[in-house]
Amino acid sequence: MPTYHEIMTTDLSALTTAAEQWDGMAKEFHKQETVYRRDVYGITLSPGWSGLSANAASGRFKVTLQQFQAAQSEAKAVASLLREAHTDFTHLRKKLESARGDAVKAGMTVSEGGVVSYDTTKLTDGERNALHHEPDYQQSVRKAVTSWQTEIDRLVKDMCDADAAVENALTRVVIDSDVSDGTLVGFNSHAHGDVKTYEDEARREAARTRTDGWKSKGKTETSGPGVGASAEGPDWGEGKLGEAEAHADLGSASAEGSMTKGPWKLDGKADAYAGAKGSAEGSFSQDGVEGNASALAGGQGSAEGKVNVGPVGVSGKAEGTVGGEANANLGVDKEGVHLGGEAFAGAKGGGEFGADVGGVSAGFSAEGWAGPGAEATVDYGKNEQGAWELSSKVGLSPGLGGEMGLNFSIDPGEVMHTAGDLADAVGHGVGSLGHAVTSIF
Template identity: 35%
Template sequence: MALRYQDVVVADLSPLLNASELWQKMGKRFAELKEDYEKQVQRALANGKWQGQAFTAHQNSSAATASEYAAAKTEALAVASLLKQAHTELTRLQKAVKDLVADAEEKNYKVDGSGRATYIGFSKLSAQEQNALHHDPDYPKLVAQAQQAAQEWTDGIAKAVRAVDEADQGVKRALIRAAGFGGFNAHAEGDLAKAGAPDISATRADGWKIKTTGPGLGFTATGSPSYGKEGRLKAYLDLGHVTAERSLTDGPADVSVIADAYAGARATANYGFSDKGVNAAAEISGGGRAMVEAREDKGDILYYTRAEGFAGVEGGVTAKATKDEVTVGAKRFSGGKTSVAGGFEIAGIGIGGTAEGWAGAGAEAKWGYMKDETTGKWELGTKAGFSGPLGGALGVEITVDPHKFSKAVGHAADAVGDTAGSVKRTISSWF
């Protein structure tokens, strides 16, 4: 959630400095522990009196431990540096917001708790001055100018608040990247500008649009299971995510290609009950997956083909019943799988299929239909599979686009009408 004006002006940033000092002490302490461990354990036992496989195994494990102490020192000092720089940068930007508000108030603009400015200069005039002003021919113009200036102050304050939020998001990215994944981070970056830089997204000269994200670590919890609300829990550890897209336009064809690769672990849960219906779902997965898809989105016949590979573990259950969706399903799998899928669409009716090969233990079954709120399409699909250690799954999907279908029917009816009229005119000409 983006920071609001009130969040910015009331924030106490001093704990960042306190935390930075504690992380700095922690880094120094890890350095001392590493030195003591190497001296008291590694070197003490490497005096030649202990030999054999047990000694070799101990030396290997102790070297790993010493490396972890060194990595812990690097990570702690990096975090200390990031927190200190964050305090400096956020304090500067917070002051910029407060200075802007002070300037506005000095010029007779009142700023409310949401950051909106209102001109109050007229209210400070005496009753006689206000009466004279109301009879001034330029009064409407003066009011309009004051309102315009108030909006400019409001926009300026909002822009300054966004700058604080963007810096805050950068600090978040930097701290997440500094955290170790499966151990302490021996390569933690202590420069806030580098570590907090946004994820890369660029279009190359050859037309490929590349986006990379990660590593990332986080947890979110939104909503509540009370009536009219939906709750969502999400925890993730993203090691990396790369997406590449390109459109290949050639005459009547308009083919888009997308390639996607991801490594990490995720767990999500949704639950809720409202006037739209009920739903409950939970899913967890960990490992790596890659996918490539080609799609034709222009012309009378549309099609898609897709290939995907996955290695890891996954599981989940889904149950949902609303006016636009009914879905039930469950899955459990551990191992590797490959899948190919393809389908086509004519006159708004689409048919697609999926075939998967599994190397690992698992089972999956799902069925449901739903309306895509973005495209207006209705989708009906089912999928089932089982593996022993070898097996697979098959799936079918049918889509209906009411708008395209009705349009195609209308064109067909027009064509039939035109043909019938032509036949009638031809027969009439014979007589």
């Protein structure tokens, strides 16, 4: 932010000088566009070159040609912004100079730093005596100094606001906002030379991202590419029969976050993976035995979210896979039996929807498959959170097909907690009614 001293002493003519140079840059880009259109892009349009290679070259060369044109638009826009800045800054500085002159005429002095004080060098002996001994005179002087200081500070702030607006415009004018021009980091073909338009754009973005009392938190992770493998076991003391894993990752990314406001809570997460990986493991304990094996080659991604308001929740999930995968699992323990298997090659995508009210939840899932595959799973028992769950999935696809699934669960602890809250609420309501009846009589 510029200070009073910087505002009053900066050579603003540098802005118009720079604007002229940016206009000159636009002219140079126009010359290069003419040469490129004739000697490079033009050869793809001549009858001497045809076929797939000519079409491919023409497409790529056209992107470069459009960048020469976009560079001219951006350079002209920057020149326009600099001239507008010069006009605005000059106007605001004249207003500040005028205010300083009026303050001096009113008996004030204004320092190089913009500090206003009462000028005592021109006072008569009587005025100097009154300044030292008369409270009313002292009060009028303090009031006058404060008034002029407020006016000087206001004009300095106006200049700072104008400077921030120009900075915002110069930052945005060079952003490639057209995602269809063949490059994501090129010149801005939609650049314009109006400071206020960019100011309005920033204001709209701020309105879209305003939290309005919501508290948020989250994290993101990325990795890859990389390869690796590991194997270990058996470990009879830990109950491990053995496990092995291998991967060749092209890359992976994940993100998750939540927002809360009063009784509302929004949760979401997303992840993506590309590469090949496989794993197998087996374990045993006094509670039962378990074995799992899986393999994937291709890419997969998913996104899910949930909205909770008090004891009521609604959730949704979408996911997709391209490539081949296979999974098999078996588990037997005192809480139930879990078994399933899946094999698929091709592309698939689908989603899930569910709702939860006070510990009782139900959900439905559907998925479309383009490729051969089959899946069947049945799962009944108590999960890690202590809720009893029944879920099943059936899918078949000779070429085009899909799967459907249902799940239902009851959390005894959550049901009792919700029932207790409801009883308390009813009790408070009855008590309030009793007080109301008593007060009437």
